[in-house]
Amino acid sequence: MTTDGALARLIRSSADRTATAGAETCDLCAAPVPDEHAHLYDTGHEEVRCVCGPCSVLFAETGAGDGHYRLVPRRRxxxxxxxxxxxxxxxxxxxxxxxxxxxxxxxxxxxxxxxxxxxxxxxxxxxxxxxxxxxxxxxxxxxxxxxxxxxxxxxxxxxxxxxxxxxxxxxxxxxxxxxxxxxxxxxxxxxxxxxxxx
Incomplete structure (x- = not known):
């Protein structure tokens, strides 16, 4: 999927949060995630995926997930x-x-x-x-x-x-x-x- 796919996903997740507060879930384990949560970058589909805290730890090391998922850093x-x-x-x-x-x-x-x-x-x-x-x-x-x-x-x-x-x-x-x-x-x-x- 392209950047437009990732964009559509973020727009949908924003709309879903507005409609049902707290309904967003981890894309790996389906656990609920808070408004401020980590993201993974799916290199195969070029899109951002929501991830809960415990699942994000699995991708903290370089090369985890065989490079398919990359944890999006938080630095600005x-x-x-x-x-x-x-x-x-x-x-x-x-x-x-x-x-x-x-x-x-x-x-x-x-x-x-x-x-x-x-x-x-x-x-x-x-x-x-x-x-x-x-x-x-x-x-x-x-x-x-x-x-x-x-x-x-x-x-x-x-x-x-x-x-x-x-x-x-x-x-x-x-x-x-x-x-x-x-x-x-x-x-x-x-x-x-x-x-x-x-």
């Missing part, structure tokens, strides 16, 4: 401005995910879900050379999240599930051709929340 690091222009992505709200095979993808929100581009891997390596924290990112499960829309200057290393939540915010709040009056304040609130959670 605000970076100084990162010059992403050399990566050739023409949007101001985007996240970059290094992949285990050395490729890098850029994904940005749209009213229809995520747009995805392949980024020049050599350009990414040069950028990581100028910003050492980028070289510490865990492939598949961490992303560089950038928001330069409306003069903002946000550059973060975040868990990939934060990026899917950001896409869900844009998709939920977007109205008309230009986004309407609700989407950008909602995106700003999303980044304020990142600051509080870091």
């Amino acid at each position: 690091i605000r970076l100084p401005e990162v010059d992403t222009a050399a990566l050739g992505v023409p949007v101001g709200l985007v996240f970059f995910v290094p992949r285990a095979d050395g490729t890098v993808t850029a994904e940005g929100p749209s009213p229809a879900g995520a747009m995805r581009w392949e980024v020049d891997a050599a350009a990414w390596r040069r950028l990581a050379g100028t910003c050492p924290p980028l070289a510490t990112m865990e492939p598949e499960v961490e992303a560089l999240l950038v928001n330069t829309v409306h003069g903002l200057d946000h550059h973060w290393i975040v868990p990939v599930d934060d990026c899917y939540r950001m896409i869900a915010v844009v998709r939920r709040e977007w109205r008309g051709l230009s986004g309407g009056g609700r989407v950008w304040p909602a995106v700003e609130r999303f980044f304020e929340d990142l600051t509080e959670r870091s």
Whole structure:
């Protein structure tokens, strides 16, 4: 499944929580999970799965689950401005995910879900050379999240599930051709929340 599959899953789980508080369950053992819970990244289907505390411990070590599931880390690091222009992505709200095979993808929100581009891997390596924290990112499960829309200057290393939540915010709040009056304040609130959670 693609990023859109993961996005649809997060939107459904958010709607399910609203309809039935506390009804979300672990995707491995079906135990109830709290609102704040761990996630696994399913490398085969490219989607995020909810996981309870005991099940998350099973995937804490590198290589657990034969690499099929990767525990999504919880670190959030605000970076100084990162010059992403050399990566050739023409949007101001985007996240970059290094992949285990050395490729890098850029994904940005749209009213229809995520747009995805392949980024020049050599350009990414040069950028990581100028910003050492980028070289510490865990492939598949961490992303560089950038928001330069409306003069903002946000550059973060975040868990990939934060990026899917950001896409869900844009998709939920977007109205008309230009986004309407609700989407950008909602995106700003999303980044304020990142600051509080870091």
